[in-house]
Amino acid sequence: MSDSQAVSDSRIVVHGAAEGAHHEHLPYQRHHFETYAQQSDATNFAMWLFLLTEVMFFGGLFTAYLIYRNWYYPAFVQASHQLQIFWGTANTAVLITSSFTMAMGVWSAEMRKKGALVLCLVVTFILGLVFLGIKTIEYKEKIDKHHIPGFHYSMQSFTNPASDEEVYKEYHDKPLAVDMARHTEIYFFLYFAMTGMHALHMIIGIAILGFMIFRAQAGAYTTGHVTFVENFGLYWHFVDIIWIYLFPLLYLISRHQ
Amino acid sequence: MNFISKEKGLLSWLLTGDHKRIAMLYLASITFFFFIGGALAGLIRLELLTPQSDLMATDTYNKVFSMHGIIMIFFFLVPSVPATLGNFFIPMMIGAKDLALPKINLLSWYLYVAAGILGLYAMMAGGVDTGWTFTTPLSTHYLNTNVVTTGLAIFIAGFSSIFTGLNFIVTIHKMRCPGMTWFRMPLFVWSHYAASILMVLGTPVLAITLVLVVLERVAGIGVFDPTKGGDPLLFQHLFWFYSHPAVYIMILPGMGVISETVSTFSRKRVFGYTAVAFSSVAIAVFGFFVWAHHMFIMGISNYSMLVFSLLTMLVAVPSAIKIFNWAFTLYKGSITFETPMLYTFGFMGLFTIGGLTGVFLASSGTDIHLTETYFIVAHFHFVMVGGMLMAFLAGVHFWWPKMTGRMYPEKISQLAAIVTFIGFNLTFFPQFILGTLGMPRRYATYPPEFQVLNVFSTAGATILGAGYLLPLLYLTWSLRYGEIAGENPWQATGLEWQTQSPPLTENFPAIPIMDHEAYDYEWLDGQREKEVASVG
Amino acid sequence: MTAPHDKDFESIEQHEHEHHIVSPRVYLTIVVILLVMTATTVGVSYIDMGLFNPVVALAIAAFKMILVVLFFMHVKYSTKLTKLTVISGLFTFLVLVGMTLSDYFTRAWGRW
Numbered sequence: 001m002s003d004s005q006a007v008s009d010s011r012i013v014v015h016g017a018a019e020g021a022h023h024e025h026l027p028y029q030r031h032h033f034e035t036y037a038q039q040s041d042a043t044n045f046a047m048w049l050f051l052l053t054e055v056m057f058f059g060g061l062f063t064a065y066l067i068y069r070n071w072y073y074p075a076f077v078q079a080s081h082q083l084q085i086f087w088g089t090a091n092t093a094v095l096i097t098s099s100f101t102m103a104m105g106v107w108s109a110e111m112r113k114k115g116a117l118v119l120c121l122v123v124t125f126i127l128g129l130v131f132l133g134i135k136t137i138e139y140k141e142k143i144d145k146h147h148i149p150g151f152h153y154s155m156q157s158f159t160n161p162a163s164d165e166e167v168y169k170e171y172h173d174k175p176l177a178v179d180m181a182r183h184t185e186i187y188f189f190l191y192f193a194m195t196g197m198h199a200l201h202m203i204i205g206i207a208i209l210g211f212m213i214f215r216a217q218a219g220a221y222t223t224g225h226v227t228f229v230e231n232f233g234l235y236w237h238f239v240d241i242i243w244i245y246l247f248p249l250l251y252l253i254s255r256h257q
Numbered sequence: 258m259n260f261i262s263k264e265k266g267l268l269s270w271l272l273t274g275d276h277k278r279i280a281m282l283y284l285a286s287i288t289f290f291f292f293i294g295g296a297l298a299g300l301i302r303l304e305l306l307t308p309q310s311d312l313m314a315t316d317t318y319n320k321v322f323s324m325h326g327i328i329m330i331f332f333f334l335v336p337s338v339p340a341t342l343g344n345f346f347i348p349m350m351i352g353a354k355d356l357a358l359p360k361i362n363l364l365s366w367y368l369y370v371a372a373g374i375l376g377l378y379a380m381m382a383g384g385v386d387t388g389w390t391f392t393t394p395l396s397t398h399y400l401n402t403n404v405v406t407t408g409l410a411i412f413i414a415g416f417s418s419i420f421t422g423l424n425f426i427v428t429i430h431k432m433r434c435p436g437m438t439w440f441r442m443p444l445f446v447w448s449h450y451a452a453s454i455l456m457v458l459g460t461p462v463l464a465i466t467l468v469l470v471v472l473e474r475v476a477g478i479g480v481f482d483p484t485k486g487g488d489p490l491l492f493q494h495l496f497w498f499y500s501h502p503a504v505y506i507m508i509l510p511g512m513g514v515i516s517e518t519v520s521t522f523s524r525k526r527v528f529g530y531t532a533v534a535f536s537s538v539a540i541a542v543f544g545f546f547v548w549a550h551h552m553f554i555m556g557i558s559n560y561s562m563l564v565f566s567l568l569t570m571l572v573a574v575p576s577a578i579k580i581f582n583w584a585f586t587l588y589k590g591s592i593t594f595e596t597p598m599l600y601t602f603g604f605m606g607l608f609t610i611g612g613l614t615g616v617f618l619a620s621s622g623t624d625i626h627l628t629e630t631y632f633i634v635a636h637f638h639f640v641m642v643g644g645m646l647m648a649f650l651a652g653v654h655f656w657w658p659k660m661t662g663r664m665y666p667e668k669i670s671q672l673a674a675i676v677t678f679i680g681f682n683l684t685f686f687p688q689f690i691l692g693t694l695g696m697p698r699r700y701a702t703y704p705p706e707f708q709v710l711n712v713f714s715t716a717g718a719t720i721l722g723a724g725y726l727l728p729l730l731y732l733t734w735s736l737r738y739g740e741i742a743g744e745n746p747w748q749a750t751g752l753e754w755q756t757q758s759p760p761l762t763e764n765f766p767a768i769p770i771m772d773h774e775a776y777d778y779e780w781l782d783g784q785r786e787k788e789v790a791s792v793g
Numbered sequence: 794m795t796a797p798h799d800k801d802f803e804s805i806e807q808h809e810h811e812h813h814i815v816s817p818r819v820y821l822t823i824v825v826i827l828l829v830m831t832a833t834t835v836g837v838s839y840i841d842m843g844l845f846n847p848v849v850a851l852a853i854a855a856f857k858m859i860l861v862v863l864f865f866m867h868v869k870y871s872t873k874l875t876k877l878t879v880i881s882g883l884f885t886f887l888v889l890v891g892m893t894l895s896d897y898f899t900r901a902w903g904r905w
Binding site for chain 2: 874881882885888889893895896897900903904
């Protein structure tokens, strides 16, 4: 009851079910779907639902952040001065650009342009690594200044801001009382939890990008089956959106004198 | 040829994409965890026979009730109906060949097993004694038990649940067969749709909460520690934001089962289909707005107490609507008393009592006196055990012939249902009284004047345990020796009953076309007449 | 006999799979706007607007998010279901944040 025939450069397998019903099955169509359109709609919807879970996952962290920022505002202001606007803005620009290149990648796949797709994916991959590289620089600075919560945390920059020349030059913060200075640790806890969780998602995304570059080079996404690239794009843009909120919340609390 | 005989060998089961096989894998796993949780319950009741803590040290008792709660909630109740009956029957009920994402389905089971193994390891390494609620700063600073391992186990189990819910939502939206409109689907599907929304949107908040608890234990920051400027209530807000919808995740699928059994065994369409369908979704939506009723005595603002109390009263309404609709389904129906129907009656009575006592708790004024007492314990056992577990058993019996091709033995199963009902009431009704008299929960010791009621409760627990062991035995027995079941032993209307038992791997020989309303018994009788005519 | 069908797999085939391809020009416009808004949000943070600083910052972030969602994530060209899904996610997030924060803000009202 089943026969397959090569038709130009695509393979269409036709086989009958018990009642003689025929389904055209593209090679990348799973058997429990009746049509390819159904499959790509279903998987696209599934990715959106997964992103909803991610929204709620980060939601808990945002809730914690908003409460403690409200409670310990002076500590949060001064602690945020420890982050360099230059790196934060650069990272934001890097991620936004990578979203652009990812969107262009999806377009290339839809237009079946293999070379363009690979290029876009590679650039996105590199931009992702640049983002992580900048984060590493920032994290290292925190380690050097003993601003890692729970690991020999030092309040000196906040009880005696003059001792921290670079930051003091720009912001002339007043010294915080020990009570309030202690709460800068909560700021850094949230900083590391939120950017760390974000970075983890970036790492996973970059790993999948690496896999996709190989598959794209082999032509897997430029034969009309763009679902994987499209759905990954959704994930990548979502990670970008998280950063779009993290940046003003963590870096831009109060940068005016 | 059916989905069981199609392929043989362990690997064909462990690497399956077939939703029906995954459902059976889940059934075996959750049964295993149920009996572990049940054994822990037995230990609790044994200890509470006497006012002193003579069976075990108080710390050990704390571990026993904590593990009992964790196992029963996360490893039994949450996956019980959805991962077994939902997995098996949602595709069949909508005329699909499988769920939308079979690999994710299998992944979901493996995550559940991994979580279970990690949880068991944590239990054997000494367990946790924080209560299943992990309240901070007790769990983060003042106890030295396996909070991190257990927290990770629950984190993984949470993702198992998320993937199940995600799969169901996609399937219900995108895989319905021709003619299967939303309002022709069985109400079982609607309930699972609502529960799945809760799984997808609520569980991630639990996940991040557990991450925060683990991070706090590791780094000692004080996010939840008041001595370091943290707020323990933040933990509770985040924890209950999931854990309240979790109770609806647990009960909604059970309510879905009841819609099916109450209709089949009254031979009558469910009264007010639309109301029952919409009330499922309403429970899911409103279920997100009421979580702080678990925190009335914890120091939330008066404004919050007012708002959450009011909203909690409102969320009772859709549940009540369902009970009324099921009752009206019975009215003038042709009622028969097979085992699934006995469990259904049990559900309707016991869930109503449990739900009504929930209203006492919704009122913040009375809750202040009743919370943290045995009244709460009785309330949630009435809805979860008298309600949900009975619904689960109703469903397992109802669909047993379809899943296995065998009938269970009717007489002994009816006996088991009655034994369970009697045992349940004897166990938990005294606990309402104990609670109002002031006996606190989560204590190994109690004042001697409470002993008589505690003894009744323990006696009931013994009977209840026997009632649960019986199905384990006779259902297993029936796999080999049970009467062979036909396609539709109950003359029920769902699509799953219009095909062979056990079903084919692809569920149907050809994609069905749905050309009648749900619970259309006239259509079913018409089909039978056609069959009889074609044979004759 | 054809039965009315909504959103079964045949309908998906006919109605929903329009597969609008967004042009690179749109993407380019959006990324430029996003980068400009990034510069804006940094610049604005240096101006003292008191209570409005966080409001403006979050408003700009929300605007950027909307652009990414509508254009990069194709939601503008997607089905009603996708739009509803996005909105329900945002709604639930707002319930979590809003109702939790309402407890904290009203604690200052004291015991009534």
